[in-house]
Amino acid sequence: MKPSLAKGTRDFTSQEVSRRKYIINILQNNFQLFGFQPLETPSFENLSTLTGKYGEEGDRLIFKILNSSINEAKEDKKTQMLTDFQKALDKPFSSESLTDKALRYDLTVPFARFVAMNHGQLTFPYKRYQIQPVWRADRPQKGRFREFYQCDADVVGSESLLQEVELIQLYLKSFSDLKVSVTIHVNNRKILSGLAEYAGITDKLIDFTVALDKLDKIGKDGVIKELLERGISPESIDKLDFLFSQSDDALENLLQLKEKFVGNEIGLKGVEELEFVLTQSLSLGVDLQNLVFDITLARGLDYYTGAIFEVKADEAQMGSIGGGGRYDNLTAVFGVKNIPGIGISFGLDRIYLVMEELGLFPEEASSKVEYLFANFGGEETLEALKLIIQLRAKGISAELYPESAKINKQFTYAEKKGIKNLVFLGEEEIKNRTVTFKNLEAGEQKTVSLEEFLG
Template identity: 50%
Template sequence: MAQKPSIPKGTRDFGSLEMARRNYIFDTIRSVYRLYGFSQIETPAMENLSTLMGKYGEEGDKLLFKILNSGDFTRSVSTADYEEASAAALAAKFCEKGLRYDLTVPFARYVVQHREELQMPFKRYQIQPVWRADRPQKGRYREFYQCDADVVGSDSLLNEVELMQIVDEVFTRFGIRVAIKINNRKILTGIAEVIGAADKIVDITVAIDKLDKIGLDKVNEELAAGGLSPEQIQTLQPIIALSGSNADKLNTMRQVLASSEVGLKGCEEVEFVLNCLGDDLTNVIELDLTLARGLNYYTGCIFEVKALDVEIGSITGGGRYDNLTGIFGLPGLSGVGISFGADRIYDVLNQLELYPADTASGVDLLFINFGEAEAACCLRMARQTRAAGISTEVFPDAAKMKKQMNYANTRNIPFVALVGESEMAAGTIALKNMTTGEQSTCTLDEVIARIKG
């Protein structure tokens, strides 16, 4: 017996119902992006590894899916290379391309490559899949969609304010209660300076970013492994566990960071964003100093969104990246962006059953097939119902009535049209409402009016 086919771990198939729900997510996010003046672009699924490597930190580089070169890619590698080289070194010889890890770095490459064609500030959104060689678990996949919006060519913090309004609007439309977390990498840099570990900012942020996942003790172990002394780790404890209102936290941090110019600048930026937003958001926004966003390219405000009613990881994230395009030869171009995790949002909406009732609706009308002549008549009528915006099917086979009606029930088609010899002669249609069971004789115009009404 042939083995049943399967798909790689961390990937998923999506049937028609799932796709209807996913398209609801994409369409909702897309509509809000457009309201705020963002334009859509797309980039290739694969990029040159020279574009991707070194942009996500050491941990991110390990999660890149690399693509083997075409042809005899082993020809230039000797037996000695196989024996002496590490897996990473061999991968560098075998692979020149990789699947994109996120949409931000490819976007930075796009901006540099097409700089002369773009009007600054450039506001783009992008909804495409990304790939990470991660360990699959609940809410974490190897292939998943991101829905990004970025603004480049502007230093203004009003961009951060607008992105938080977009986040709030999207989740309000979904009906998902969320907490929007905000922090600033300058604050974290200031903390590192104050405790005398300015060169350990990456170790500190990567460790702090894992607080929710591994707990305080494990974070402290990682900080120690990163070279921080017990005294320095101890100094970090009250900062990590800071509580109170946003204003209280900022006041405390100003005192802690009094000797750090960059740290105070971070407090100032967060305060500006929070003050501009005021009480206008439907969802809560709070300063969270444990938020680190482990990607190395963030330089200013950083954001993360957590669902309040479902146990799942971050469902949206982003931040300011002042220097990202500089690595591609275009220094001095500031950017800020957010990314909605469509797959996690999908899981949250499923668990909370928040999809609108009409999300799964597909076909509105099915014509029953009684034979060759009747089917030809139904095809002509279907052209007119489709022209009126009604999703219509004509059953392809002159099968038994029971089979065709079962098909309509299984597909949740609300109306069935029966056109036999007598209906053809009279120029009428027997229209059955599959919800109520009511059947009536109508003209084609009346069918269109009833279904659209």
């Protein structure tokens, strides 16, 4: 059988792994600079932990794990369970006899579960970062995979809006370090709730936000069509038409909302919160060209309660490369109330694709061997290995070609592998305590003393 990959998954070559680590190291350093501590959670969770937290569409994308108990069941019970499974294949299912575990969909809900289980031992505000893979049963396409990494930073136990301001700073510093020019789109779920109240569709808030969140994918006409399909009246849609023609001035747009939200408590609260975040960020030197109030930004996750963020690359067509928001009620679903939280995520895989497309990876982001020692056999091989040990002790990468092959073959190996220098330690060099090496990039060859070579 011809080997193949499961759809939406990838192998990573040595260069890709090195470049991914380059991104992760920059993010990890910045997480720690901002006071975040590392955390890891299991790859799979109880299905009940995940369901109901991501909205209707998100729940459909959860990868469920078939119970191993099917194989352990008695024959008659196994037959019934397999019959149930066959019936369930064409629709979402949650029967515990079939599945009670699932691969994690994101890192936020497992984090909330961790906080709920350990809140008595944590010091609040608790700041954690997490870099691990997640899985979604999505349709694979450019920049969208079924298995991918998220790099999250979250703060729980604080309602201060300064957390929003700090996370914007974390985004801007991290992308600046990666040399990726970005725009951070911001909104507030309270503003969206206020819009629903303004349009008389409070009972359709989720339908409204799910449709609005697709604006960049399906356009204004597509959103209006979906709103109608979700039972929202043309009159309500007409009242919301101003959403699709916002000015470039964020503060002017907020002023317009204030006028529409007179007497609308939740909407005005959202405007007040967002105004604080924008003005504070402006005072800290953030250019409002890089921080955009996007009134149509909804992010289709049910757990957001306040600020929401989405980051887009300025010079590449890639969709969002980061996102997040405030989720003040998430731990309540696990029986622990009054622990507010906010977090952001960096999309490692999409950031990689953007940097690759724009040629932003520096040479040091690729893992290359510094020296390949030619293998001449006999005593020379032993002397070469001794010298390699000394180089490795200094943190310099080196290897010996494993066979005493023709020198052309060893040259070809070094070139294909991208090794910088080919070293010749032959009888003459050993006798004179010298080393001859050729820089394969510059094409220059020279002989130096052993002491000079080891530096």
